[in-house]
Amino acid sequence: MSEAAPVLKPEATIGILGGGQLGRMLALAAARLGFKCHVLAPSPDAPAFDVVHRVTAADYTDAEALDRFAQDVDVVTYEFENVPAETATFLAARVPVLPDPQILATTQDRLKEKTFVTGLGIGTAAFADVGAPEALAPALARLGKPAILKTRRFGYDGKGHATINNGTDPAAAWREVGGQPCILEAYVPFEREVSVVAARGRDGSVACFDVTENEHRDHILKISRVPAGIPEATADRARRIATTIAQTFDYIGVLAVEMFVLREGGALLVNEIAPRVHNSGHWTIDGASVSQFEQHIRAVAGWPLGKPVRLGRRVEMTNLIGSEVEDYRDWLAVPGAAVHLYGKTAVRPGRKMGHVTRVFAD
Numbered sequence: 001m002s003e004a005a006p007v008l009k010p011e012a013t014i015g016i017l018g019g020g021q022l023g024r025m026l027a028l029a030a031a032r033l034g035f036k037c038h039v040l041a042p043s044p045d046a047p048a049f050d051v052v053h054r055v056t057a058a059d060y061t062d063a064e065a066l067d068r069f070a071q072d073v074d075v076v077t078y079e080f081e082n083v084p085a086e087t088a089t090f091l092a093a094r095v096p097v098l099p100d101p102q103i104l105a106t107t108q109d110r111l112k113e114k115t116f117v118t119g120l121g122i123g124t125a126a127f128a129d130v131g132a133p134e135a136l137a138p139a140l141a142r143l144g145k146p147a148i149l150k151t152r153r154f155g156y157d158g159k160g161h162a163t164i165n166n167g168t169d170p171a172a173a174w175r176e177v178g179g180q181p182c183i184l185e186a187y188v189p190f191e192r193e194v195s196v197v198a199a200r201g202r203d204g205s206v207a208c209f210d211v212t213e214n215e216h217r218d219h220i221l222k223i224s225r226v227p228a229g230i231p232e233a234t235a236d237r238a239r240r241i242a243t244t245i246a247q248t249f250d251y252i253g254v255l256a257v258e259m260f261v262l263r264e265g266g267a268l269l270v271n272e273i274a275p276r277v278h279n280s281g282h283w284t285i286d287g288a289s290v291s292q293f294e295q296h297i298r299a300v301a302g303w304p305l306g307k308p309v310r311l312g313r314r315v316e317m318t319n320l321i322g323s324e325v326e327d328y329r330d331w332l333a334v335p336g337a338a339v340h341l342y343g344k345t346a347v348r349p350g351r352k353m354g355h356v357t358r359v360f361a362d
Contacts, residue, residue: 005075005096005202005252007302010034013053014300015073015095017060017087019046021342021352022277023079025285027052029293035301040069047343048079060087070094077253077300081107081275082154098252098300099275106249107275110152110183120248122241123269125260126186133174136184140170143186149173151180161219188269190260194228196242197281199254199295199305206246207295207305208239209288212280214258220350224280224317226287226310234266245273254296256280279319279352284308286338286357287315312359325353334358 008014014030016023019041027037027048036053039046044057054072058065060083069091070076076097078088081104088101106112114124128139130149140147145168151160160180162173174182193216198208213228214221228235242257249255256278258271281292290306298305320327325347331339334356341354 005098005300005302008035008074011036012074012301013038013072014297015040015069015076015091016048016052016079017041017076017083017091018079019043019048019055020079021047021344023048024051024342025282025293025340026077026079026277026296029291030297033294033297033301033303035297038069038073040065045345050343060084063090066090067094075300077296078104079276099255100250100252103249103251103275107273108153110150110272113273114183117245117270117273120244122244123267125188125269125271128184130182130184132181133171133179136170136174136182139184140164143184146187148185148187149177149182150185151177152183153180188260189263190269191263191266192229192261193258193271194230194238194261195224195256195258195278195280196238197254197256197278197284197292198239198242198246199292199299200246200251201299201305202252202302203304204247205305206243207308208242209281209284209292209308210310211235211238212283214280218350220319220321220352221279222319222321224283226283226315230261231266234261234268237268241268241270245270249275251275253299254278254281254292280317282340282355283315283317283357285340287311287317287359312361314360315357316360317355317357319352320354320356322349322351322353323347328354331356336360 013036016039019039024047030037038054039048039052040056042059049055076091085104114127130136146165149162162176164173193214195212200206210226211228213225215223254277256274260269277292284291289309331337338357
């Protein structure tokens with residue numbers, strides 16, 4: 001329904017599926033532009049509920065709640081890719097949903113996603129379909145070890161992953177990921193991980209933010225640094241890859257493309273596509289002329305995209321994970337540090353509780 005989506009006026013209501021920190025920051029960006037937001041999420045204490053015009057606490061499969069939600073909004077978007085594709089499709093029959101729900105169906109499944117990317121002539125790690133345990137041994141024989149076994153759906157921040165080395169029992173790895181249909185990926189000897197956050201408007205224009213270099217700890221993004229420590233020619237290739245993916249999808253909104261930079265030759269391999277605003281783009285709130293969240297709102301509203309200009313010579317974003325959120329007072333005392341807390345009440349290991357951005361002029 002992207003063609004039928006109206007160009008929104010500032011008083012319009014944007015529906016957001018998902019009430020986490022991404023939904024919260026989308027709603028804050030929308031409010032700055034004069035929009036109201038209505039968030040639907042299953043949890044009654046969703047962080048986004050604190051900052052929006054209306055809320056619906058309901059399961060994504062609750063047809064009656066979804067129908068009422070659709071009647072109250074002018075367009076629907078989502079904050080994370082694991083919203084059921086069926087939910088987005090149900091809503092799309094009633095109200096414009098952007099990005100297109102069919103994109104969710106591709107990016108929610110790692111096998112479909114990798115097949116899509118390689119079909120564009122863009123490199124990825126070598127991979128194999130492992131739909132059943134008996135398919136694992138021949139896949140390992142073809143790809144070699146070490147290799148990474150990943151669930152085809154719902155894995156993130158290290159969940160649903162298992163590394164298979166020479167001493168690993170493949171059957172144990174299969175059980176570790178829950179005995180679900182999987183994809184096996186060959187080990188990639190990468191030098192660094194980078195991402196491109198890109199926005200595509202309804203007019204087909206694409207605006208990419210600076211390539212971001214990402215540092216993970218315990219499989220969770222810890223620090224993003226801009227610009228990435230790669231040659232400009234490599235950064236140009238990364239932006240072209242993200243642009244090609246956005247254009248081929250006929251995408252509306254912000255997406256992120258995660259990539260590996262190989263040690264030998266600096267080649268780029270796509271790791272994952274996130275069809276939404278992304279953790280590695282949080283630096284744009286304080287470190288760019290327009291944030292990824294505002295770009296997404298502009299795109300789904302049918303407004304022109306902003307031109308992203310980095311503020312400062314470099315920018316660094318640090319995630320506050322678990323009990324690290326208790327250090328917020330220390331960060332408040334750091335000159336130039338911008339502290340963002342997500343309003344989550346329960347502190348758990350591995351949970352993203354906030355982030356800090358620093359813009360360095362020199």
